[in-house]
Structure formats: structure tokens, C-alpha cells
Amino acid sequence: MQYRRLGSSGLQLSALSFGAWVTFGSQIGRDESRNLIAAAWDNGVNFFDNAEGYAKGRAEEVMGDVIADLRLPRDGYCVSSKVFFGSAEEPAPTQRGLSRKHVTDACHAALKRLRVDYLDLYYCHRPDAETPISETVLAMDTLVRQGKVLYWGTSEWSGAQIAEAVAFARANHLYAPSMEQPQYNLLHRSRVEREYAPLYADAGLGTTIWSPLASGLLTGKYNDGIAEDSRLGQSSLGWLQASVLGEPADDRLGKVRRFTALAAELGESPAQLAIAWCLRNPQVSSVILGASRVSQLEENLRALDVLARVEEGAWQQIEAIFA
Numbered sequence: 001m002q003y004r005r006l007g008s009s010g011l012q013l014s015a016l017s018f019g020a021w022v023t024f025g026s027q028i029g030r031d032e033s034r035n036l037i038a039a040a041w042d043n044g045v046n047f048f049d050n051a052e053g054y055a056k057g058r059a060e061e062v063m064g065d066v067i068a069d070l071r072l073p074r075d076g077y078c079v080s081s082k083v084f085f086g087s088a089e090e091p092a093p094t095q096r097g098l099s100r101k102h103v104t105d106a107c108h109a110a111l112k113r114l115r116v117d118y119l120d121l122y123y124c125h126r127p128d129a130e131t132p133i134s135e136t137v138l139a140m141d142t143l144v145r146q147g148k149v150l151y152w153g154t155s156e157w158s159g160a161q162i163a164e165a166v167a168f169a170r171a172n173h174l175y176a177p178s179m180e181q182p183q184y185n186l187l188h189r190s191r192v193e194r195e196y197a198p199l200y201a202d203a204g205l206g207t208t209i210w211s212p213l214a215s216g217l218l219t220g221k222y223n224d225g226i227a228e229d230s231r232l233g234q235s236s237l238g239w240l241q242a243s244v245l246g247e248p249a250d251d252r253l254g255k256v257r258r259f260t261a262l263a264a265e266l267g268e269s270p271a272q273l274a275i276a277w278c279l280r281n282p283q284v285s286s287v288i289l290g291a292s293r294v295s296q297l298e299e300n301l302r303a304l305d306v307l308a309r310v311e312e313g314a315w316q317q318i319e320a321i322f323a
């Protein structure tokens with residue numbers, strides 16, 4: 001495993017980390033979740049990503065239970081939560097968004113579900129138009145000073161919103177956001193590469209990126225249709241299909257088919273190539289992997305070998321496909 005600094009902070013995260021979205025507490029059972037965390041840990045993964053909204057809090061409960069069961073040493077791993085969506089079926093008006101109240105209550109609830117005394121990373125899962133950014137920054141600063149959170153950050157905020165949070169924190173001697181959690185993959189890249197560009201040097205921003213495989217699309221598993229036992233085949237995730245496959249004019253599947261054909265020519269796994277492409281960006285602190293079975297995770301964790309093996313010419317061919 002390779003370890004990278006989280007932006008300009010001193011935290012060393014594994015370049016490949018592991019997340020619970022739509023799998024823990026829903027798509028897969030407790031035993032498979034345990035096997036996945038064990039396999040990740042055995043391969044050097046030291047960051048496990050979660051959120052209050054994943055399976056309405058159940059994903060955090062399963063992760064907390066499994067980490068306790070595996071007796072992972074608390075000083076060796078990092079765990080995250082995210083606040084915004086709430087964890088109830090129909091959250092009370094006070095239990096969603098980024099108000100001081102919800103940011104505080106959601107942190108306390110995540111600590112209980114994950115069975116830890118502090119969150120290593122705590123994210124604002126989306127921007128909240130109904131709460132001033134200053135209120136959220138103050139609430140996060142309080143949690144850091146109380147020792148309940150070590151690093152706080154954002155997820156899918158605009159560059160301007162992050163810059164506003166950083167400026168307010170600096171002007172008032174408060175803890176500023178250390179990281180952003182954006183989507184980043186071969187099909188979705190402009191925010192990380194362009195919009196956030198000034199923030200890496202100016203604010204020391206790190207990134208822990210999500211959906212490196214575009215929900216599995218980049219493995220080529222949807223090239224010839226949608227299997228029932230895949231993420232996009234689940235009836236409860238119908239909403240995801242449209243966003244992953246995009247508008248017909250985007251021809252996402254056409255690009256992926258050309259990409260998987262090139263991977264075959266190179267003798268490489270498309271999943272590993274797509275993840276290695278994310279790792280090539282030095283602004284990426286950690287690529288958060290998702291998996292519904294251990295064989296997928298084991299394949300994906302070998303992306304670091306691909307990074308060392310694939311030559312510049314092949315990367316240029318890949319860029320040309322997705323240009």
C-alpha cells in the first residue's frame with residue numbers, strides 16, 4: 001500500500017480506502033461486510049468511509065460492529081462520517097442540513113453507531129443553502145476543540161463555498177476544512193481538475209474521491225446489459241441508473257466499450273486501470289473503493305501495481321477515448 005498526506009495536513013491515509021455506500025446495511029450482509037473490512041485492512045487500507053445517511057445509519061452500525069469484532073487498533077485506522085441527509089426515514093426539521101444543532105447531534109449519533117470516541121474525518125455531505133457557512137464552520141470548530149473530530153471537510157461543495165469556509169475560519173482563528181470528498185473518475189473530472197485547482201495550494205485542501213469506477217460502469221460490466229445482481233440491477237437504486245449512464249448523447253457506454261477494448265489489448269483489468277488513473281492525480285489523497293464482494297476488492301487493491309506498470313503512451317490513449 002502507498003500512503004498519502006491529506007492535503008497539507010499531517011494525516012497519512014492509504015491511497016486506496018474503502019467505503020460503505022449502498023452496500024453495508026443494505027445490499028450485503030454482515031458476514032460479507034466483515035470479510036471486506038478484514039481484506040481491506042490486511043492489504044494496508046487505513047481509512048473506512050461512512051455517512052449518517054448510508055442505509056439510514058445502519059451502515060455505520062455494521063461498520064462499528066465489524067471493526068470492534070476484528071479488534072482493529074484504534075490508533076491504526078481512520079473512520080469517517082458525514083452529516084446532511086439525516087438518518088431517519090423522515091428526518092425532523094432539526095435533524096437534517098448543516099445547522100449547529102444537526103452537525104452536533106449527527107456527530108454524537110455517528111460516534112455511538114461506529115463505537116468510537118472520535119471521528120478521524122467528518123464531512124458536510126452537501127452544501128446547505130438554509131444555513132450560513134459561518135454557522136457550520138463554528139460548529140465544526142467546536143467539535144474539533146472538544147476532541148470529537150480530528151479533521152473536518154466538505155463533500156460536493158463548490159470551490160467558492162469551500163473558499164468562503166476557509167476565509168471565515170482563517171479570519172476568526174478557527175479550524176478550516178482540510179478535505180473535500182468529490183466524485184472523480186474518467187467520466188467525471190472537471191471539478192477536481194479545474195474548479196478546485198486554486199484550493200490545493202491556497203487552502204492545503206486534500207481530496208478523498210468517490211465512485212472511481214462510476215458505480216462499476218468503468219469495469220465494463222454494463223457493456224452488454226444490466227445483470228440483476230449488480231448495483232444498477234437493484235430495483236431500489238433505479239434513480240442511480242440514469243445518473244450513471246448519463247444522457248444518450250454523452251455516449252458513456254460507447255466510451256467505456258472502447259476503454260475496455262483497450263484494456264484487453266494492454267492485458268490489464270479495466271477496473272484496475274480506471275482506479276490507477278485516479279491515483280495518477282497527485283491532488284487525490286485517497287481513492288475510496290466500493291465493493292459488494294471480496295474478489296472485487298482484491299482486484300481493485302492491485303491498482304497500485306498497474307500504476308507502476310502502465311506506460312505514458314497507454315495513458316494518452318485512455319485520455320483520447322474520454323476527451
Ligand code: NDP
Binds near residue numbers: 216219
Ligand atoms: P465505485 O465507483 O468503485 O463502485 C463500486 C461498485 O462497483 C461495487 O459496489 C460493485 O457493485 C462494482 N464493482 C467494484 N469493483 C468491481 C470489480 N472489480 N468488478 C466488477 N464490479 C465491481 O465506488 P462507489 O460508488 O461505491 O463509491 C466508493 C465510496 O465512496 C462509497 O462506498 C462511499 O464511501 C463514497 N461515496 C461518497 C459519496 C459522497 O457523496 N460523498 C457518494 C458515493 C460514494 P456491484 O457488485 O453491486 O455491481
